[in-house]
Amino acid sequence: MTAQDDIVPAAALPGTKVRRAFGEVPGLKTLAFCFLAFLYLPIGVLVAYSFNEGNIVMVWTGFSTDWYAQALADADIRKAAMNSLIVAVSATAISTTCATLAALALARGGAFRGKVALLGLISLPLMVPEIVTAVATLVFFSSIGLRLGLGNVIIAHTTFCIPFAFMPIRARLEGMDTTLEQASRDLYASDWETFRLVTLPLLMPGVLAGAMLAFVISMDDFIITLMVAGAGDTTLPVYIYSMIRQGITPEVNAVSSILLLFSIAMVTAYWFTTRQKPGRNIH
Amino acid sequence: MPRTPEAATVTPLHSDMPSRPGTGAAPAIVLEDVRKTYGRGASAVQALRGISFEIRDNEFFTLLGPSGCGKTTLLRALAGFEHATGGTIRLFGQNIMDVSAHRRPVNTVFQHYALFPHMTVAENVAYGLRRLRRPADEIAAAVAETLRLVKMETFADRRPTQLSGGQQQRVALARALAPHPKVLLLDEPLSALDLKLRQAMRQELKQIQAKTGITFIFVTHDQDEALSMSDRIAVMSDGLVQQVGTPTEIYERPANRFVAGFVGDANFIKAAIMSRANTEVTCKTIGGLELRADGKKARAGQRDVTLFLRPEKVRLGAPGQGSVDGVVATLQYLGNACLMEVDIGEATPLLVSERIADVDQPRRAAGDRVGVKLDPRSLQVLEE
Numbered sequence: 001m002t003a004q005d006d007i008v009p010a011a012a013l014p015g016t017k018v019r020r021a022f023g024e025v026p027g028l029k030t031l032a033f034c035f036l037a038f039l040y041l042p043i044g045v046l047v048a049y050s051f052n053e054g055n056i057v058m059v060w061t062g063f064s065t066d067w068y069a070q071a072l073a074d075a076d077i078r079k080a081a082m083n084s085l086i087v088a089v090s091a092t093a094i095s096t097t098c099a100t101l102a103a104l105a106l107a108r109g110g111a112f113r114g115k116v117a118l119l120g121l122i123s124l125p126l127m128v129p130e131i132v133t134a135v136a137t138l139v140f141f142s143s144i145g146l147r148l149g150l151g152n153v154i155i156a157h158t159t160f161c162i163p164f165a166f167m168p169i170r171a172r173l174e175g176m177d178t179t180l181e182q183a184s185r186d187l188y189a190s191d192w193e194t195f196r197l198v199t200l201p202l203l204m205p206g207v208l209a210g211a212m213l214a215f216v217i218s219m220d221d222f223i224i225t226l227m228v229a230g231a232g233d234t235t236l237p238v239y240i241y242s243m244i245r246q247g248i249t250p251e252v253n254a255v256s257s258i259l260l261l262f263s264i265a266m267v268t269a270y271w272f273t274t275r276q277k278p279g280r281n282i283h
Numbered sequence: 284m285p286r287t288p289e290a291a292t293v294t295p296l297h298s299d300m301p302s303r304p305g306t307g308a309a310p311a312i313v314l315e316d317v318r319k320t321y322g323r324g325a326s327a328v329q330a331l332r333g334i335s336f337e338i339r340d341n342e343f344f345t346l347l348g349p350s351g352c353g354k355t356t357l358l359r360a361l362a363g364f365e366h367a368t369g370g371t372i373r374l375f376g377q378n379i380m381d382v383s384a385h386r387r388p389v390n391t392v393f394q395h396y397a398l399f400p401h402m403t404v405a406e407n408v409a410y411g412l413r414r415l416r417r418p419a420d421e422i423a424a425a426v427a428e429t430l431r432l433v434k435m436e437t438f439a440d441r442r443p444t445q446l447s448g449g450q451q452q453r454v455a456l457a458r459a460l461a462p463h464p465k466v467l468l469l470d471e472p473l474s475a476l477d478l479k480l481r482q483a484m485r486q487e488l489k490q491i492q493a494k495t496g497i498t499f500i501f502v503t504h505d506q507d508e509a510l511s512m513s514d515r516i517a518v519m520s521d522g523l524v525q526q527v528g529t530p531t532e533i534y535e536r537p538a539n540r541f542v543a544g545f546v547g548d549a550n551f552i553k554a555a556i557m558s559r560a561n562t563e564v565t566c567k568t569i570g571g572l573e574l575r576a577d578g579k580k581a582r583a584g585q586r587d588v589t590l591f592l593r594p595e596k597v598r599l600g601a602p603g604q605g606s607v608d609g610v611v612a613t614l615q616y617l618g619n620a621c622l623m624e625v626d627i628g629e630a631t632p633l634l635v636s637e638r639i640a641d642v643d644q645p646r647r648a649a650g651d652r653v654g655v656k657l658d659p660r661s662l663q664v665l666e667e
Contacts, residue, residue, distance in 0.1 A: 183397040187411035
């Protein structure tokens with residue numbers, strides 16, 4: 001018996017759950033791969049056929065980036081993309097600000113009546129079926145006669161983005177040590193200076209994560225936008241839907257791929273900012 | 284209310300003045316019947332139940348007590364993080380009860396340091412001075428000087444997370460000292476350090492206090508820390524101050540049984556007082572021993588008094604040579620001393636600590652018969 005044999009495997013130590021390695025459960029590996037294929041194959045096919053030369057979607061005739069060129073040159077697509085961007089940026093800015101203030105009030109505002117109820121109310125929109133929110137928003141706007149064009153879309157997006165932006169911000173704030181803020185006050189900083197110099201910089205990863213989540217959610221929204229947006233205020237997802245109704249060409253694939261690329265970029269950025277950086281942890 | 288604490292103009296950082304408690308004109312802090320109650324009605328908890336004492340200028344003052352005694356609450360009330368629900372706190376004569384934390388010329392060293400992780404060491408230390416809108420060159424000079432004082436000048440550009448616990452401790456101290464507060468509050472700052480480092484830091488804290496001339500208020504539950512560093516100590520328990528005094532007074536002349544038992548080891552012997560002559564009384568213990576003891580306030584005929592005796596004040600000799608004979612019941616060898624329980628026929632055995640100083644000193648063993656010498660001057664009648 002060598003010294004090596006004396007080392008107890010981690011799994012055998014008391015308090016450590018003995019877990020089967022991935023794949024030891026019969027069939028799980030296959031099932032997992034099937035599941036992933038089911039999720040990503042259609043997307044892969046969509047992207048692949050966006051490079052198809054011919055104009056019939058499912059018949060491969062050759063490689064070409066013409067559809068991208070056509071999509072990018074299309075004035076309607078560009079207008080829809082611009083609208084999407086305007087809506088997403090505005091809704092992200094407003095909803096992230098609101099969410100930050102709400103998180104601060106809930107995590108740092110001390111005890112107040114209805115705190116738990118408020119927390120529930122902020123998170124509830126995540127559970128409400130989107131079609132319900134969409135119809136409710138449409139009815140609300142038309143009953144009060146609000147006609148701000150793209151403004152209506154921005155307001156609608158802001159409301160449903162708030163809970164998404166709120167969650168990572170609140171999580172970050174709950175994990176933050178309040179003695180840092182006490183230390184700041186102790187060192188002659190006013191409440192505003194404490195917020196600006198200590199709370200906000202430390203909260204920033206949470207705010208960025210919330211903002212990116214809100215941006216992606218707003219960018220991809222279809223149902224609510226379809227209901228609320230007027231004729232000239234079409235966003236990209238709604239425009240893609242209208243393109244499909246006129247018959248699917250690889251141009252649709254190209255536009256969808258661009259939107260997909262955008263979303264992936266945002267989610268990747270979200271992942272990198274929320275990941276705990278080594279050596280920068282907050283006690 | 285001026286934004287600037289006057290402290291900076293009052294005390295130079297490197298003063299040649301030795302640390303002599305009580306040399307300042309006004310007391311640094313005067314507490315009058317300070318109370319703090321959490322909650323209301325039946326569930327109310329009284330954390331501070333009427334605290335009154337003075338802390339002198341340029342003093343190393345320690346609040347000592349077990350956890351939950353209210354020492355940290357009192358410190359937080361001094362810092363301004365808690366609002367005392369009753370009484371008055373005066374800082375150099377000024378009532379600071381309604382002054383918010385960021386306007387008090389008082390800085391805190393937090394238990395877990397609470398360094399700003401997104402700033403460098405130098406930025407952390409400069410933080411207080413920047414908020415006071417001091418000129419940049421003055422800030423730079425003060426930061427350099429304070430970092431030198433805590434021997435961290437080579438770490439100015441590091442982040443707190445790149446430092447060890449002991450180094451973070453030094454930076455936290457520098458950050459709190461840099462604005463030259465009138466009073467520095469230290470909330471169990473050594474508790475997170477390992478033993479060796481803790482002992483080294485005691486000396487250093489004491490030296491820094493002497494060099495800066497700033498009044499230090501140090502909170503701890505560690506009696507060794509309190510005894511070795513303090514000019515004076517307030518022993519607290521259950522929201523009340525039990526005794527305020529120098530380390531010698533606290534250890535040698537504890538005011539009551541709590542202080543005697545909390546600071547150091549102690550023997551307590553139940554007895555009745557037979558007679559007294561001057562300050563010396565003759566008592567009879569429950570076990571029937573007749574002992575002479577020191578008791579200024581004791582009255583003859585008093586029953587159920589407690590006699591108090593430190594284990595190291597007991598001398599052992601050959602059987603028949605002391606006030607009473609006993610048998611060594613248990614024995615712990617500590618290297619420099621021997622800690623024994625000696626059965627002398629009382630309800631509880633007598634705790635005896637014998638220093639091992641001489642080579643030819645007799646080695647004790649469990650079961651040995653010994654003569655126990657009790658000096659009347661070290662045996663004290665405790666006030667209840």
